[in-house]
Amino acid sequence: MTYSVKEIYFTLQGEGAQTGRPAVFLRFAGCNLWSGREQDRWRAVCRFCDTQFVGTDGPGGGKFETAGELADAVHSLWPNSQSTVRPYVVCTGGEPLLQLDTAAIDALHELDFEVGVETNGTLLAPAGLDWICVSPKAGAAVVQRRGNELKLVYPQTEPEAQPEHFAGMAFEHHFLQPLDDANSERNLRQTIDYCLREPRWRLSLQTHKMIGID
Numbered sequence: 385m386t387y388s389v390k391e392i393y394f395t396l397q398g399e400g401a402q403t404g405r406p407a408v409f410l411r412f413a414g415c416n417l418w419s420g421r422e423q424d425r426w427r428a429v430c431r432f433c434d435t436q437f438v439g440t441d442g443p444g445g446g447k448f449e450t451a452g453e454l455a456d457a458v459h460s461l462w463p464n465s466q467s468t469v470r471p472y473v474v475c476t477g478g479e480p481l482l483q484l485d486t487a488a489i490d491a492l493h494e495l496d497f498e499v500g501v502e503t504n505g506t507l508l509a510p511a512g513l514d515w516i517c518v519s520p521k522a523g524a525a526v527v528q529r530r531g532n533e534l535k536l537v538y539p540q541t542e543p544e545a546q547p548e549h550f551a552g553m554a555f556e557h558h559f560l561q562p563l564d565d566a567n568s569e570r571n572l573r574q575t576i577d578y579c580l581r582e583p584r585w586r587l588s589l590q591t592h593k594m595i596g597i598d
């Protein structure tokens with residue numbers, strides 16, 4: 385298959401359980417919950433997206449004809465150090481599970497990468513992933529109900545986006561991440577208060593925004 389990729393870059397993971405970890409970010413183009421065009425935002429299922437995922441014109445982006453070419457492009461960005469730390473790639477988007485398949489996962493594993501995914505949870509993840517982070521969106525049913533990390537933007541008004549709604553799902557870590565909008569200070573306070581009331585949930589901050597990296 386041909387993989388459409390918005391961008392590939394090396395950075396630190398900014399959010400959630402892997403915060404601070406060096407990682408290659410592989411951002412697939414396209415999402416099933418929003419077209420990515422501003423004129424469509426009001427009618428999208430997911431309306432608070434802060435990510436550019438349309439097209440293939442970002443740094444390292446493009447069309448990759450094979451899983452091997454895609455994996456080579458990811459590998460080229462991992463530093464050539466003496467470290468024995470296993471390289472890590474975060475497959476994100478857009479919605480990465482529209483394109484990420486076992487061929488791509490296998491090709492990345494052949495280059496010794498640990499393969500993580502950040503998904504909205506509306507599609508089942510293929511086998512072989514090493515880390516699954518689901519970030520549910522109100523109005524979109526979650527079918528990927530197990531994984532390593534559940535990361536929920538908070539607060540949201542819809543009943544299906546309340547933290548209690550996810551109690552029966554099988555995740556190791558539960559994170560609430562303050563909604564980054566015009567009320568971000570209030571949202572942070574409410575998120576802290578919820579975590580203090582329900583200690584199963586931990587606070588996730590978007591540290592990459594605080595320190596000014598992508």
Ligand code: SF4
Nearest residue numbers: 415418430433478504
């Ligand atoms: S699901 Fe994720 S990538 Fe898609 S529109 Fe929402 S926040 Fe953006």
